[in-house]
Amino acid sequence: MAEILIVDDDPQLRQSFGKILRSEGHSVRMAASGEAGLAAVKEHVPDLVVLDVRLPGMSGLETFKAMKEVDAKLPVIIMTAYGTTETAIEATKMGAFDYVLKPFDIPSLLDLVSQALKAGRFMRNKVALDAPPTSPQEDALIGRSRAMQEVYKAIGRVAGTDATVLIRGESGTGKELVARAIYQHSHRAQGPFLVINCVAIPETLLESELFGYEKGAFTGAVSRRVGKVEQAHHGTLFLDEIGDMPVSIQAKLLRLLQERSIERLGGRRPIPVDVRILAATNRNLEEAVAEGRFRDDLFYRLNVVTLTLPPLRERREDIPLLAEYFLERCAAELGIPNPGMTEDALQCLMAMDWPGNVRELANVLRKALIFNRGIPLERADVQRAVGEGPGGAVPARGAEDLAEAASVLDQWILENLGRGESERLFDTLVDDFSARVIRAALEITKGNRTHAAKLLGISRPTLLARMEKYGIRVEATVAT
DSSP: EEEEEEEOOOOHHHHHHHHHHTTTTTTEEESSSSSHHHHHHSSOOOOOEEEEEOOSSHHHHHHHHHHHOOOOOOEEEEOOOGGGGGHHHHHHOOOOOOESSSSOOOHHHHHHHHHHHHHHHHSOOOOEOOOOOOOOSEEOOOSSSHHHHHHHHHHHHHHHHHOOOEEEOOOEEEEHHHHHHHHHTTTTSOEEEEETTTTOOOOHHHHHHHOOOOOTTSSSSSOBBOHHHHHHTEEEEEEEEEEGOOHHHHHHHHHHHHHHHHHHHHHOOOEEEEEEEEEEEEEEEEHHHHHTTTTHHHHHHHHTTEEEEOOGGGGGGHHHHOOOOOOOOHHHTTTSSOOOHHHHHHHHHHHOTTTHHHHHHHHHHHHHHHHHOOOOBOHHHHHHHHHTTTSOOOOOOHHHHHHHHHHHHHHHHHHTTTTTOOTHHHHHHHHHHHHHHHHHHHHTTOOOHHHHHHHHOOOOOHHHHHHHHHHHHHOOOTTT
16 A cells, blocks of 8 residues: 554554554554654655654654655654644644644544545656556546647646636546646645545535634634645645535635635634645536625636536547556556456447546446456446446346335335434434445455445545444455
């Protein structure tokens, strides 16, 4: 998975945390001092450093500064006791990914580790433009259609500027890849690149996640926290699904774009920030403005430079290249040989409308490979992965079965609701359904947790955390 360096002078913490990270599939190195940690980074830069603030000799802050001089894009999570929180905040303002208070909650820390690793990959892994399908690049924008050539040109024109860019397109067209390509070709490429999904974070948390908060700003705010905007100082902040940003927060974002300053939640003074904003949406913002769901002044600020990605159905000539690329990449991820595909299977892909666009195409090919028998993918393999029958359409009996299953599910929901009001009933029902989905995925993949996570479209740490939450166990002989 990833190589993580733990720098802490507490041997018990190093060993216990290292054991947890290894159980997640990560490779772990350890150091008992700042000097030893810095030497380990100079010898071989890891994917992530988890660094204690209080260390013998060289302090955690001094170690952090020195590590950043070795690799400016190295993600670092700071561990701190309550008494050294201000030092951790200072490190965060200087570019640390985040900090966590000791003693820490393991699932929350693992989630933070997953976020930091993702941010590190986004900053380090180049997004190749118009790459050949067999390119070793991990991430690439694939396509030689006229529409995609226009996208590549637009990236080249806007990357070298500091202009705010609004990236528009349907879900799954590759908006995040475009944002990363703009960042990597900009003069801010040595600074941080942070991502906020405006629809994935509850409204009550989104404001503090973006702008941070002061101690005492609300119940539970026991110390100051720096938000993502400040963390992205001298770098780039990508606001995904900005069309779903609550109106209450849009005013603060407008102020950031106009005045290049923010105020933390509970704060009374403006804080200047130097950050470039890239935003993406699959929403019709003009319609949202007309309906009062999106501020018109913010829309005009975002809409200065617009880059629109074409849906896959409007560039079908790119599907063969995309299919070749995803077969290579997914086979490598699954640890199996690339079986290729028949011409008939390719024609099947070409004929589909792909409402989920490139993301849907990748998922279909991944599912097909999971059940592959070592021979080239055929039309039936593709249809099975996309949920169709051999004839290219959902068969009548399958539709009846689906309707019957939906009816049973509806009945189950109504029965639970019919029992009357109950605390956390919604959470209980969602957890029950989630556990059933996870068990089904594990059954399909014969207990292989890595494949099950890919099948579900979630990270392996997320799957493991859910399995622990729901008490789901699989045989160790087949679980990986």
